[in-house]
Amino acid sequence: MVAQRIEGKQISDEIRSELIHKTAELAKQGVVPGLAVVLVGEDRASQVYVASKAKACEQLGFYSEVHRLEASTTQEQLLALIDKLNNQSNIHGILVQLPLPSHIEEKAVIDAIDVKKDVDGFHPISVGNLVIGDDSLLPCTPAGVIELIKRSGNTIAGKHAVVIGRSNIVGKPVSMLLLREHATVTICHSRTANMEAIAQTADILVVAIGKPQAIGASFVKPGAIVIDVGINRLEDGKLVGDVDYEDVLDTAGFITPVPGGVGPMTITMLLANTLKAAEQANRIGG
DSSP, rough: OOOOOOOOHHHHHHHHHHHHHHHHHHHHOOOOOOEEEEESSSHHHHHHHHHHHHHHHHHOOEEHHHHHHHHOOOHHHHHHHHHHTOTTTTTTTEEEEEOOOTOOOOHHHHHOOOOOGGGTOSHHHHHEEEEEETOOOOOOHHHHHHHHHHHHHHOOOOEEEEEEEEOOTHHHHHHHHHHHHOEEEEOOOOTTTTTHHTTTOOOOOEEEOOTOOBBOOGGGOOOOOOEEOOOOTTTTTOOOOBBBHHHHTTSEEEEOSSSSSHHHHHHHHHHHHHHHHHHHHHOOOO
């Protein structure tokens, strides 16, 4: 039996339709969600991401600002801009595009963002809230993974989830979110012994290791839900995930493609966070 594809674009569009409706309802109350994106330097991939975020804001009826700063911008100048945006009432979400130039300390920048405007979910308080289960703005890619699983008709509660990868951006937070959804969670990483045997026990397998096509069918339990967070460009220009899609296709029950799986969800969840932050700033809804 061939695995059912979990179409990230389709689910992303579904969520964006819901956000457009909520944005229109907010507008009736005089509130327009506002997102500020800050880009330091000339990183080409970051420029593409920033442009797509600005376009998505426009499509949903959000207000957006893009601050493009020279690579020579000092840490003090960047922190001054963040302070200004923290105090700007029409901005509900602040996103500083990573990576930053080497002379700027990433942690200092993340810590400077008002936690109520932390739409990336990277602030230490946001991370703490995630761990203890308090309401907070959730990191976008992990939140997107949860939505993909749920909206493809699958339940998480009671399932054994194995997460391969322990990064602060995906591996750790997605493990916490799976735990919050009542899965039993195992985290595997580069030092894990018998990783293949552990992965074979997973009802839900989430892979985020940044190694192209590293996980094949031998890691997958028949019928498992396989979520591939990786995106890697091969020498021939082809985009592939961390999972060997073709190899796993006949073993998994559900699988996300790359591209078109987790990718479209990240910006959509960023928009959802911005709308939620706008609601909370104006004490509307959730």
